Amino acid sequence: MMWGNWTTVSEFVLVSFSTLSSELQALLFLLFLAIYLITLMGNVLIILVTTADSALQSPMYFFLRNLSFLEIGFNLVIVPKMLGTLIIQDTTISFLGCATQMYFFFFFGAAECCLLATMAYDRYVAICDPLRYPVIMSRRSCAQLAAASWFSGFPVATVQTTWIFSFPFCGPNRVNHFFCDSPPVIALVCADTSLFELEALTATVLFILFPFLLILGSYVRILSTIFRMPSAEGKRKAFSTCSSHLLVVSLFYSTAILTYFRPRSNTSPENKKLLSLSYTVVTPMLNPIIYSLRNNEVKSALKRVVRRTLGPQKL
Secondary structure (H helix, E strand, O other): OEEOOEEOOOEEEEOOOOOOOHHHHHHHHHHHHHHHHHHHHHHHHHHHHHHHOHHHOOHHHHHHHHHHHHHHHHHHHHHHHHHHHHHOOOOEEEHHHHHHHHHHHHHHHHHHHHHHHHHHHHHHHHHHOHHHHHHHOOHHHHHHHHHHHHHOHHHHHHHHHHHHOOOOEOOOOEEOOOOOOHHHHHOOEOOOOHHHHHHHHHHHHHHHHHHHHHHHHHHHHHHHHHHOOOOHHHHHHHHHHHHHHHHHHHHHHHHHHHHHOOOHHHOOHHHHHHHHHHHHHHHHHHHHHHHHHOOHHHHHHHHHHHHHHHOHHHO
16 A cells, blocks of 8 residues: 555564575474474463462562563564464564554563562562661562562553554565564664664663663672671672572573664674574573572472472372
């Protein structure tokens, strides 16, 4: 359809991994399907265990449960469509479908950044101010912090998505990515996008870099407190309570910052796809594994849940 001098795009084509051979795409499909199922099962298990076990009702596990909900949503937005492009070559996505995918990608991504910062604050209070921890991290405070983290995704998702899809698209509709991320979609716009790119940079600083700096500052204080502890056992226990979160943060932010803060000329589309796979597919799978294997309380709770479910005679 034509509107003035513009061509109205009704659908987009996700390039995804179409440059690879069909055999390699089939192998990728099996790999990503396995990762997807592990991600769903692992995060659902974390939600069930932290909800059912009375020993895991502290703020740390309340926030972990919220993180698992976010990871499930993040995966549902990205992975099913990517699997379709690999196995049945369903590379088309409607204009509305692309906008919806981008909206929820922004929403879950921004919410996760803020929730990770909230989890770092929780560890900071627990280690650096343990006597006031029950007062500061009360049930009401935790609910407010979690709600604020979730709500933070709405403004960035609404502004970014609405602005991008209000631009005219001149006809080229091939999105060189496996999902509708903003840089490859904005590359198809035939209008001046400089003001939007300035806003996008500001949003990236606010919702990726600023929470990361808060996390970094929290861990500087945490490590300083741990090193001043007199006993080696106290140091070990304190560090074990935040090591899982620190590892998750490192995995998520290292790839996110490399993706969105590197100059365009230094990042090829294929390299960006690989980086995007890290924080959209791999990290959500690793999070429940990290929290399960590195946390004795979660491992003990899993055993108790299995024991109650199967009965002692089946263990």
